[in-house]
Amino acid sequence: MKTQTYFRYIFSFVLVLLFAGKSLAQTADTTVSITVQGLCVMCKDRIEKAAKGKGVSFAEWSAETKLLKLTFNPKSTTLDKIENRIVAVGHDIGEKKANNAVYEDLPACCHYRDGSGEALMNGSSNGPLIQGVVLEENDKGAFKPLQGASVQWLGTTQGTVTNEQGVFSLHQHSGADQIVISYTGFKSDTIAINPQEAVMVVMAKNGTLQEVKVTARQRSLYISTTNAFRTQVMTEKELYKAACCNLSESFETNPSVDVSFTDAVTGSKQIQLLGLSGNYTQLTVENLPGPRGLATPMGLNYIPGTWVESIQLTKGAGSVANGFESIAGRINVEMKKPETAEKLYANVYVNSMGKTDINLNLAQKVGKQWSTELLLHDAFLYNNMDFNKDMYRDLPTGNLFTALNRWKYEGTNGWMTQFGAKVLTDRKVGGDMNFKANPHRGSTHMYGLGFNTDRYEGFAKIGYVFPEKKYQSIGLQLSGFDHKQDSYFGTTTYNAKQQNFYANLIYQSIINNTNHKFRTGLSYVHDKYHETLNAQHFQRTEAVPGAFFEYTYEYLTKFSVVAGIRADHNSLFGWFATPRVHLRYQPFSNTTVRLSVGRGQRTANIIAENTAVLVSARQFEILGTQNGKAYGLNPEVAWNKGISIDQKFKLFSRDASLGIDFFRNDFTQQVVVDMEDPRKTSFYNLDGKSYSNSFQTELNFSPLYKFDVRLAYRLFDVKSTYDGKLLEKPLLSRHRAFANLAYEKNGWKFDFTINYNSSKRIPSTASNPSALVQPTQSPDYVLMNAQISKTLSGKKPLEIYLGGENLGNYFQQNAIVDPMNPFGSYFDASLIWGPITGRMIYAGFRFKIK
Incomplete structure (x- = not known):
């Protein structure tokens, strides 16, 4: 009996297990992740x-990762059924494509296929980048990031959503200065935005937006983590850390770029x-050719700092769409835009040397679609300064005036x-303290x-976005200039003229989806040069037609590659190809690794780029042997390879x-510039090795609120073959240490920059008389600048x-x-x-009417 009872219990227990197992099998859930195309918070809800249909217990989509x-x-249910429901409402999943009619009915900001929705989400790349964070306050009064909150420019369809950290970033929309922040279950609110500051928005417990608190600030200098090109952006806020009278002074707070005088008399920087010297850095202004050719020695002075909205600095090879000349890197200057600039911006600068800069910017909207801007700059110095008492003016005296007028039309039909x-005029006189052009010239x-320089420039950009296929666009860039310079250095006369024309036609589209983009x-x-150096005449015409293709692949936010190639035909040097590849990989959300390799080519303008040697008794010797080429010399060709790692983290919270x-x-x-013989400067084609290695590390952090610290160290190993000997490049510091401290408090701003420069090799002067022999190495020195x-x-x-600049009053003794x-x-x-001027104090004001 007991045995039967035991068997009954066992049998019942087995039945229970069987039914329970069956029940568990029926309710066991599966968790998967699939890629669904979309862009915004509306896409997320949809x-x-x-x-979330039958059998689905959880569904969460990320706009950032897709x-x-x-x-x-x-x-x-099945995964296939779930995917079909999502596709049916207009969102692609892999090979499953949504019906075109359903897709077209989606709101404009949801159009992920053609790039138009992405353009609305990200805005114009020309506008300032606005950054902020949206937080939620819980019952305990603590804050946590709010992912998926909608951030949109008021009165537009341009916007974005916050990421997992509650952070958002988007470029400012033309004419908009307020954003609308909304999230399901909370009341929407409209907030005025200052492009120079990021905002923190707290969503309160009762479903309303609390008062907006400005607790985070947009960094004045940053590197995008999503761009395959490692581009460092210097905002207007960064430029305000120094007087920034012109572009040459815009890099005083940037550890990547060195700015120095070329000689002791002309004032050229x-x-x-x-x-590598600035000749190897491609300088563009809004992606059009900047000062180049004859303007190289003085070109940095030709772009006033008050005209600049931002500067993008890219080390290494740039995009093939911008040409073939980038070797060391590319600097692109974005000017202030007529549609977003202040109606009036006035700036006056005066320093202790007597140099005065007067700037006036005027902007005006003309109707709904037109806007115009007039930019004026006048810089003059009439005070003779001689810091080192050698009876020579440290800077030439005279006047530089330049004016720019620009117009912009934004149509509603894609145009x-x-x-x-x-126009620019530059009149300068330098040399002996008592020198006058008449009668001493x-x-x-x-x-x-x-120097007597006249320069006239013109440019135009025409763009069209196809209304039915907004991922397709075509643009034409045109520019030209006429540059004339008459100059003399003692009894040496150098007169030159350059006429330039540039055209670039760009078509861009996608291949299947926005993960695969291309532009071609x-x-x-076209450059026409006519130069006269004393009795020598140099004339040449260079015409370079070319074509390019650049492909971009992006995999979520983790990986992207930009591969480009261009083919050009130089009328002097024939055909050549320019391949370039850039890779970006994010193994972790805060870690970005980039690799790049590319070829660059340029024609050396040996006289204009080396006018410093004209301020000497050196003979100008050109050892070119091939007729029909520029000065009989070959073009300069280099391969650039680079790797970078950018890591974001928390320090001091x-x-x-x-x-x-x-x-x-x-x-x-x-083209080797050989100054190893003090009696001459020789120019000849390289016969041997020539290379540069550059290592840099930079740390940015904020130990206190609104107190930013930037520390950097840089190491150079640059050598070239001079007359069969591999030597270190002269007049270049091997080591540089840098620190910039910036603090803000109640409208006050304090900036302090210190630079350490190690010794530099000085070209040999051993054959001079003993009293005129220079050391072979310069001393180390430190420079300090500050501004309040x-x-x-x-x-x-x-x-x-x-x-104040050069607060330590350190300058090169016996510069001549x-x-x-x-x-x-x-x-x-x-x-x-080293510096040729000592301590300099300056003051000024900036006045704006928005």
Whole structure:
């Protein structure tokens, strides 16, 4: 009996297990993630609602990753059925494509296929980048990020959504200065935005928006984590950290770029990137050719700082769409736009040397679709300064005036046009403190130099976005200039003229979807040069037609590749190809790794790019052997390779970043500028090795609120073959350490920058008389700059500033070799390794009417 009872119990228990197992099998859920195409918060709601049908217990879609996380019961439904429901409402999943009619009925910001929705979400790349965070307050008064909140410019369809950290970023829409923040279950609110500051918005417990608190600020200098090109953006806020009278002074707070005088008399400045002179850095203005060719030595002075909205700095090879000349990198200057600039912006700057800059910007909207802008700049110095008491003016005196007028038309039918014209005149005289152009010019009674430059520029951009296929667009860029320069250096005369025309036709579209994009086009560059150096005449015409193709692939936010190639035909040098590849990989959300490799080619303008050697008794020797080429020399060709790692993290409970990059340039062809013989400067084709290695690490953090610290260290290893000997590049610091401190408090801004520069190799002067022999190495030195500014609040803000450069009053003694005999055999003002002016104090104000 007991045995039967036991069997009965066992049998019952087995039945229970069987039924329970069957029940468990029926209710066991499966969790998967699938990629669903979409863009905005409306896409998120639509996708999740379509997914949440029978058998689905959880569905969450991310606009940032495009991933939909699903939990469903496979006995109640199938993944195929869920996908079909999502596709039916207009969202593609892999090979499953939504019906075209359904897709077209989606709101404009949801159009993920053609790129138009993405354009609305991201806005114009020309507008300032606005950043902020949206948080939710819980019952305990703590804050947590709110993912998926909608952020949209008021009165437009342009917007974005917050990511998993509650963070959003979008470019400012033309004419808009307010954003609308909304989230399901909370009351929407409209907020005024300052492009220079990011906002923190707290969603309150009762479903309303609390008062907006400005607790985070847009960094004045940042690197995009989503761009395959490692582009460092310097905003207007960064430029305000220094006086920034012109482009040459815009990099004082940037550790990547060196700015130094080329000689002790002309006042010319040059930039250096990756250890190479500015000749190897492509300078563009809104993606059009900037000062180049004859304008190279003075070109940085030709772009006033008050005209600049932002600067984009890219190390290494750039995009093939922008040409073939980028070797060390590319600097693109974005000017202030007529549709977003202040109605009036006035700036006056005066320094202790007597140099004065007066700037006036005027902008006006003309109707609904037109806007115009007039930019005026006048810089003058009439005070003779001689810091080192060598009886030579440290800077030439005279006046530089430039004006720019531009117009922009934004149509409603896909057309956009902008055009403008610029005029510049530069009149300078330098040299001996008592020199006057009349009667001393051309005589050996007194040494002097002078520049008379006239430059006229014009540009136009015409763009069209196809209304039915907004992922397709076509644009035409046109520009041209006429540059004439008459100059003299003692008894040496250099007169030159350059006429340039540039055209670039760009067509861009997608391949199947926005993960595969391309742009292709045709370009044409035409330069006509006529130079006279004393009795020598150099004339050439370079016509370079070309074509390019660039493909971009993006996989979610983790990986992207940009591969481009262009083919060009130079009328002097024949056909050549320019391949370039850029890779970006994010193994983790806060880690970005980039690799790049590319070829660059340029024609050296050996006289204009080396006018510093004209301020000396050196003979100008050109060892070119091939007729029909520029000066008989080959073009310069180099391969650039680079790797960088950018890491974001928290330090002192605030955002911080660490960047490390290494770039190497290898020249296969180069025009060597050989100054190793103090009696001459020789120019000849490279015969041997020439390379540059550049390593840099940069740390940005904020130990206190509104207190930003930037620390950097850079190492250069740059060598070239001079007359069969591999030597270190002269007048270049191997080591540089940098620190910038910036603090804001109640409208006050304090900025301090310190630079350490290690010793530099000085070209040999051993064959000079013993009294005129220079050391072979310069000393190390430190430079310090500081500025204090105060913004007076109001509808018409006024900012006043006071600053100083070279506060330690360090300058190069004996900057000129044999200054008492300027017409002798040993006179040389080109061996400059440090500052030529001492401490300088400046003051000014900025006044704006928006």
